[in-house]
Amino acid sequence: MEDRTGVLVFSERPDVARELLTLGRRLADDLGAPLASVSMGETAAEEARDHLSRGVDRALAAVPAPPPERTEEEVALATLRRAATELAPAVVLVGATVCGIEAAARLAQGLGTGCLGECLDLRLEDGA
Numbered sequence: 001m002e003d004r005t006g007v008l009v010f011s012e013r014p015d016v017a018r019e020l021l022t023l024g025r026r027l028a029d030d031l032g033a034p035l036a037s038v039s040m041g042e043t044a045a046e047e048a049r050d051h052l053s054r055g056v057d058r059a060l061a062a063v064p065a066p067p068p069e070r071t072e073e074e075v076a077l078a079t080l081r082r083a084a085t086e087l088a089p090a091v092v093l094v095g096a097t098v099c100g101i102e103a104a105a106r107l108a109q110g111l112g113t114g115c116l117g118e119c120l121d122l123r124l125e126d127g128a
Contacts, residue, residue: 005088008089008091010039010100025055034060058123
C-alpha cells in the first residue's frame with residue numbers, strides 16, 4: 001500500500017462530513033498530499049461544491065438510486081469503496097454514525113487494513 005496517498009473524507013451526514021474536513025485538511029497537509037471527499041445522495045452535488053469551498057482538493061458526488069433491497073449502509077459502502085479504489089488514499093476518515101461505523105469496518109476488511117473506531121483526534125508521527 002506504499003503507493004497510497006492523500007486523505008479521503010466521507011459521511012452520509014453533511015454536518016459530520018464538514019467536521020471531518022478540518023481533521024482531513026490537517027492530515028493531508030502533514031502528509032503533503034491532497035484532501036478528497038465523497039458525498040452521496042440527492043444533495044451530493046451541492047455538498048461537493050460546499051466541500052470545495054472549504055478547501056478540499058477533489059470532491060466526488062455520488063447520486064446512487066438505492067434499490068429497495070439495499071440498506072443505506074450497503075449503498076454507503078459501495079460509494080466509499082468506489083471512491084477509495086479510484087483515489088487510493090492513505091487515510092480514510094468516516095463519520096462515526098451508525099451507517100459510517102459499519103461501512104468503515106467493512107471497507108477496511110475489504111482493503112485488508114486496520115480500522116480505528118470513534119476517534120476524537122488523529123495525529124501522524126514521522127509521516128505515518
